Amino acid sequence: MGTVVETPVKEADATVTVKKPTVVFVLGKHFVLALSSVFVVILSGGPGSGKGTQCANIVEHFGYTHLSAGDLLRAEIKSGSENGTMIQNMIKEGKIVPSEVTIKLLQKAMEESGNDKFLIDGFPRNEENRAAFEAVTKIEPEFVLFFDCSEEEMERRILNRNQGREDDNVETIRKRFKVFLESSLPVVQYYEAKGKVRKIDAAKPVAEVFDAVKAVFTPKDEKAAA
Ligand SMILES: Nc1ncnc2c1ncn2[C@@H]1O[C@H](COP(=O)(O)OP(=O)(O)O)[C@@H](O)[C@H]1O
Ligand SMILES: Nc1ccn([C@@H]2O[C@H](COP(=O)(O)OP(=O)(O)O)[C@@H](O)[C@H]2O)c(=O)n1
Incomplete structure (x- = not known):
């Protein structure tokens, strides 16, 4: 086409x-x-590593549109869509929703944003997500920001998150950690082999994490002039 x-x-x-x-x-x-001409940065990291928190900072400072795959899926459940029950069951179990569903939501959000710079947060979550997204959109991310954080710290953060999420309980959190290790980390390794991963120590306080994030987003010539 x-x-x-x-x-x-x-x-x-x-x-x-x-x-x-x-x-x-x-x-x-x-x-x-022409989605292939957009500028995409992927945020990866375990559940609770602070991706959403830093996305808000990046949007404010660098003019990106934040697309959270999890938020889009939760909005789809709320909208009463025909896929809602399936998505809800997958999220409750910490499983990854089929790519076709998530990619359609991402494409629609990109189209409606009017922007050409996107932070894609929580996607791709597995090899199927990655391969399907690249095949359908022809988009290659500029780089992948990887939030490195211990499970102990991530679990503590999620249990304090208080957003009323059905999957923020110990049993589902443990399942999500397992899915992250088995399915999401291999995607990070795929991008690492292409030299695209920028690793951030996400265990530090929010402001310090953002200092490290800013350094990745700030062009080299601006850093030199500062
Ligand atoms: N660097 C940090 N230190 C302590 N708490 C954090 C930090 N970053 C985020 N949080 C808190 O941890 C919880 C999970 O963060 P969130 O951004 O929702 O993570 P993710 O999007 O990766 O699941 C939130 O309640 C958030 O306020
Ligand atoms: N690409 C994605 C992203 C999220 N999800 C689902 O949405 C849940 C919550 O994802 P999220 O990114 O909002 O959660 P956190 O990792 O930020 O805690 C995941 O555990 C999956 O069940 C998915 O199926 N596919």
Whole structure:
């Protein structure tokens, strides 16, 4: 479903036209254009490692749109969608929802945002998520921010989170840790092999974690000038 758009490009004094391939894919009844040209950063890390907390800081400082796969799935349950019960059962068990469902929600949110810079938080969660997302959207993340934190600290944080989440109980937390180790870490290793992982010590206080995050997002020339 590829198409070609003609994009005028100013080169020296002459205006030339280049043919630029643009990916078009169908999402429900909508046509989604050129998602392959967006700038995507992935946030990975265990449950409770502080991804959502730091996303709020990054959005405020760097103008990204935050897309939390978990939040999108929870909103889908609330909306009364036909997939709602299936999603709810998977989340209660700490299991990973089929990629097709999550990718549609991410695509829709990207399209509706009007932005071209995205923080994708909590996705891809397994190899199926990663491969399906890349196949459908043709998006390669610029880099992956990996939040490194001990299970002990993550469990403590989740049990204090108080957001009324059905999966924030000891039994489900343990299942989520297991899924993280077995399914999500291999995705981080995949990106590591491509030199795309930026590891952050997420066990530190929020402000210190954000200092480390900022250093990753700040261009090298700005760091040198500071
Ligand atoms: N660096 C930190 N130190 C202590 N508590 C934190 C830190 N970062 C986040 N938290 C708290 O821990 C809980 C989990 O953080 P959250 O951002 O929801 O994690 P995640 O999105 O990775 O599941 C929240 O209650 C949050 O306020
Ligand atoms: N890509 C994703 C992300 C989340 N989820 C589901 O949503 C749950 C909560 O994810 P989340 O990212 O909001 O939770 P935390 O890891 O931030 O605590 C996961 O345990 C999965 O059941 C999923 O199925 N697929």
